[in-house]
Amino acid sequence: MCPNCGSFIIDIDPGTDVTCTKDGITEGRHCCECGEVIKAQEIVHSTGHEYETVAAVEPTYRQDGATEGKHCGDWIVEPEIIPKKTDRFHYRRRRRRQQDHDIPAQARGS
Numbered sequence: 001m002c003p004n005c006g007s008f009i010i011d012i013d014p015g016t017d018v019t020c021t022k023d024g025i026t027e028g029r030h031c032c033e034c035g036e037v038i039k040a041q042e043i044v045h046s047t048g049h050e051y052e053t054v055a056a057v058e059p060t061y062r063q064d065g066a067t068e069g070k071h072c073g074d075w076i077v078e079p080e081i082i083p084k085k086t087d088r089f090h091y092r093r094r095r096r097r098q099q100d101h102d103i104p105a106q107a108r109g110s
Contacts, residue, residue, distance in 0.1 A: 002031035002038065009033055018044045020072050051076060059084045
């Protein structure tokens with residue numbers, strides 16, 4: 001309720017997020033009838049850069065890897081994708097194992 005005019009019609013003034021380089025503001029409220037500010041918006045100052053390092057990931061036979069990266073909202077050092085390992089021997093062995101599972105046990109002589 002507005003302390004000035006007693007109106008119950010209150011409007012919310014949305015806030016904005018603070019980033020490492022840009023100030024934000026808190027949410028506020030004002031009366032729609034008389035314009036009285038019920039809760040003033042306040043400035044929230046930017047915090048400066050806080051870099052987060054993303055560790056490197058070694059590639060495997062199943063998934064790609066990546067080099068180390070660093071970001072603070074936006075990428076400062078973007079990680080590069082390292083393609084997954086390919087090894088013909090490993091692929092053939094895996095394929096042979098898969099084929100063995102597709103053949104019923106009686107047909108394999110087990």
